[in-house]
Amino acid sequence: MDEMRAITTFIKTATLGSFRQAAIDQGITPQAASKAVMQLEKELGVRLFHRTTRKLSLTEQGLQFLESARPGLDTLNEAVRQVKQATEEMEGSLRISGPRSLGLQVLMPQFLQFAEQYPDIRLDIQLDDRFSDLVPDRIDVGFRAGAVPDGRMIARRLMPIQHIICATPAYLEKYGTPLNIADLMRHRCTGFRLPNTGKQMPWEFQVGSEIHYRDIPATIYSNDTQAEADAVLAGLGIGQLGSFTAVPLIRSGHLVPLLTEYITERMSLHVYYSNRANMTLKVRTFIDFVAARLIGNKEFYFSLEEATPA
Numbered sequence: 001m002d003e004m005r006a007i008t009t010f011i012k013t014a015t016l017g018s019f020r021q022a023a024i025d026q027g028i029t030p031q032a033a034s035k036a037v038m039q040l041e042k043e044l045g046v047r048l049f050h051r052t053t054r055k056l057s058l059t060e061q062g063l064q065f066l067e068s069a070r071p072g073l074d075t076l077n078e079a080v081r082q083v084k085q086a087t088e089e090m091e092g093s094l095r096i097s098g099p100r101s102l103g104l105q106v107l108m109p110q111f112l113q114f115a116e117q118y119p120d121i122r123l124d125i126q127l128d129d130r131f132s133d134l135v136p137d138r139i140d141v142g143f144r145a146g147a148v149p150d151g152r153m154i155a156r157r158l159m160p161i162q163h164i165i166c167a168t169p170a171y172l173e174k175y176g177t178p179l180n181i182a183d184l185m186r187h188r189c190t191g192f193r194l195p196n197t198g199k200q201m202p203w204e205f206q207v208g209s210e211i212h213y214r215d216i217p218a219t220i221y222s223n224d225t226q227a228e229a230d231a232v233l234a235g236l237g238i239g240q241l242g243s244f245t246a247v248p249l250i251r252s253g254h255l256v257p258l259l260t261e262y263i264t265e266r267m268s269l270h271v272y273y274s275n276r277a278n279m280t281l282k283v284r285t286f287i288d289f290v291a292a293r294l295i296g297n298k299e300f301y302f303s304l305e306e307a308t309p310a
Helices: 002-016 019-026 030-044 060-087 100-117 169-175 182-186 225-233 243-251 281-294
Strands: 049-051 056-058 092-098 121-127 141-146 154-167 190-192 203-207 210-214 220-222 239-242 256-258 264-273
Touching: 002 019, 002 030, 002 060, 019 030, 056 060, 092 100, 092 281, 100 121, 100 141, 100 225, 100 243, 100 281, 141 154, 141 281, 154 203, 154 243, 154 281, 190 225, 203 264, 220 225, 225 239, 225 243, 239 243, 243 256, 264 281
Parallel strands: 092 121, 092 141, 190 220
Antiparallel strands: 049 056, 141 264, 154 239, 154 256, 154 264, 203 210
């Protein structure tokens, strides 16, 4: 940056015809301007100005350097101006990634409201259950369900995610209601396979201060949370669903919560980004917009008041 300042001072001096005018333009002293150019001359190994008590003029090498350097500096200054301007403008593209499992139900309504309020911002939304790496995937803002993203990123917790055991009223009328964890073994149940590994995800139960995991045999498996929810809604079995899927269906009467004393809450939805210090205005506004609508939102949370065993 010292070299860039020296080149800028040289170009200003050559354009304005004096160190004094160049210094005034840059907000430095004439001595500092003269010293910067002298250091540049030393670095280049040539004299850039003829100096007399009355006149300052370019040498042949100085004129050649001016003609070569000025277009490049103008381009650089324009690039800096555009970037700075972009940080204060609510327009342009905003690339977002998030898990499909939550994206369709929880995130998309927030994204659509943001797009309506800020029509000059073009949202590029990538929804899948593969974790996106911000830098190589050129993601501005990411969302992730689970544990806190690693230390390379800044994460902000938006909402808890519960695991709730539930079934349709019709299933319970036909097969009965499980009264404890062991009872689940004699019921038809659904299973979720992890998209990355294909392994069945164990069911989890909050027992006191600990979480216990149990492999529950399933009669139907899926690697998509919505497909599993559809199987439960079809009355094919009991499922352990995420609260973002289960809670609206429980409140509408389509599903009945079971064994609510074992509901877990170890996971959360996070928004993550790389560096808030260099964040553009549109990214900062988007994060704050979504956070204001999800933090403390009970739409996808099953409260203790609702947790009455069936």
